Amino acid sequence: MKKAYDVIIIGGGIVGCAVAFELAKRGRSDILLIDKEYLSSGATGRCGAGIRQQWGSMLNATLAVESTHIFETLEDYTGYDRSCGLNQSGYLLLAYTEKEWEQFQENLAVQHSLGVDSFTVGLDENIYQYVPHINTAGLYGATFCQKDGHADPFHCTFAYAQGAKKMGVDILTYTHVDQILAEQGKVKGVLTDQGEFSANTIINCAGGWAPGLAAQVGDEIPVFPERHQIMVTEPVAPLGADGKYMPMVMSFSRKFYVQQTPHGSLIMGIGETEPISFNINSTWQFLEKCSKVVTDTLPALKELRIVRQWAGHYDMSPDRSPVIEFSPHAEGLVTICGFSGHGFMVAPRTAILVANALCGEDDSIDIKMFASSRFQSGKLLLEPSVV
Ligand SMILES: Cc1cc2nc3c(=O)[nH]c(=O)nc-3n(C[C@H](O)[C@H](O)[C@H](O)COP(=O)(O)OP(=O)(O)OC[C@H]3O[C@@H](n4cnc5c(N)ncnc54)[C@H](O)[C@@H]3O)c2cc1C
Structure with missing residues (x-):
């Protein structure tokens, strides 16, 4: 194996693999990608792999919309001979307060300016056309976008x-x-347990571990790992309308998401604040809490058996938006992290942004706004709609 490269990418999650692809596509050669385990062994392989365009900030909406367009053709885009499992079964977002509903109206305006076909869903019989089993008690309003959905995180990364x-x-x-x-x-390069490799450009895509690596050269990136758990039920017949599988049902204020996968299982999680740590053990308390929150809105799920649970970590940034840091201490080092639980769905466009910057190509998004100096300057990238 060669020991000298032009570019070394640390991390084989969706972000590292997408950056490697986009750089090679732009003609960069001599690239080495390193992972401490297998590809997608970090957050990527543990995620819900939800893809939504119903965001509230223009920045996240833009990243997500343009990424969705790539997910829609990822097999052709990458020359992959298997399916990446994209299933655009829609997202139904629920608002439980007047304030949340007002925010949803603002979000729709952002989405519509980008051409997203999202719309409000009446709480009369209309909502049952999307989710027949929904309990509408306490609900203020809902929005839907058919082009939202989910994909297979392993196949997308492998592609x-x-x-x-x-x-x-x-x-x-x-x-x-x-x-x-x-x-x-x-x-100058990296020291690994397989020896040294040299390169003048290092792209640190190590997810929750990225800030620790960046700190080795003096970069202080305030991103931290936070455990998030997830669970799956036995497969059942389609729970959506007209024999379709149930779309994603999500609430930001009640902090839950649940969707039916193409083989019938329901996959779900809740937003919990946890101590900073790499702990990814599963707990029975999560099973209880998540079941309670989700079945309040979808009582029909009470009969289902849970067959599996696991956990991963979010790489949380203070404003819950990604950090792209061109190191002020070590020229040639770029750190990409801080996706705060939605990095899978924005990885394709983020990789293009980084590759354009590294290859001197123009981009409609200003990459500088992602620098961690925003946490001092107060120019935060705030997002109103996250679980
Ligand atoms: C439970 C859960 C649900 C989620 N649901 C969604 C969702 O529905 N939609 C969505 O968009 N996002 C979701 N996410 C978030 C998403 O998983 C992440 O934002 C995304 O996968 C980040 O990708 P990444 O490539 O940056 O990081 P990772 O996938 O974590 O990859 C980092 C890689 O770096 C490697 N690495 C670390 N340190 C080293 C080292 N020293 N040497 C070599 N290699 C190293 C790791 O092994 C790892 O493979 C969820 C996350 C979790 C945990």
């Missing part, structure tokens, strides 16, 4: 990785990056 490999990217798994090497304010 990018295989596409990158075909263009010459080397991928090294089960290799731990112990140290980012820098000299006189410039990166």
Whole structure:
């Protein structure tokens, strides 16, 4: 194996693999991607893989809309010969207060300005056309977008990785990056448990571990890992209208999401604040709490058996938007993290943004706004609609 590269990418989640692909697509060569385990072994392989365009901030909506367009053709885009499992079964978003409903109206205006076909759903018989089993008690209003949905996080990651490999990217798994090497304010390479590899550009896509690696050269990125649990029921017949599978049902104020997958299982989670840690153990308390919250809105699910649960961590940033940091301490180092629980769905467009910046290509989004200096300047990238 070669020891000298132009670019080293740390992290084989969807972000690292998509960045590798986009760089290779732009003609960059001599790229090595390293992961300490297997591709998608981090948050990516543990996520709900929901993809929604119903965002409240223009920035997130833009990233999500343009990423969705790529997910829609990801197999052709990357030359992948299997399905990436995109299923656009829709998202029904629920508002439980007048204030939340007003926010939804503002969100719709943002979405419509980007051409998203999202709309309000009446609480009369109309809502049952989307989710027949919904309990509308306490509900103020709802919005729906058919083009929202979910995909297979493993296949999406593998599609990018295989596409990158075909263009010459080397991928090294089960290799731990112990140290980012820098000299006189410039990166030089990485020290791993398989030896040293040199490169003048290092792209740190290590998810929740990224701030720890960046700190080795003095970059202080206030992103921290937070456990989030998720669970799955036995498969059942379609619970949506007209024999369709139930779309994603999500509430920001009640902090839950639940969707039916194409093989009939329901996958669900809740928003919980946890201590900062890499702990990804599962708890029975989560099963109880999540079941209670979700079945208040969907009582029909009370009869279902839970077959599996697991956890992963969100890489949380203070304003819950991503950080893209061109290191002020080690030239050539870029850290991409802080996706705060929605990095899967925005990874395709984020990778394009980073690749454009590294290849000197223009982009309609100003990458500088993602720098962590925003936490000092107060120019936060706030998002009103997250679980
Ligand atoms: C329960 C749960 C549900 C979620 N649901 C959704 C959802 O519905 N929609 C959505 O958009 N997002 C969701 N997310 C968030 C999403 O999973 C992440 O934002 C996204 O996967 C981040 O991708 P990444 O590539 O940045 O990080 P990761 O997937 O974490 O990849 C980082 C990689 O870096 C590697 N690495 C770390 N340190 C080192 C090192 N020192 N040396 C070598 N390799 C290293 C790791 O092994 C890992 O593979 C969810 C997350 C969780 C936990």
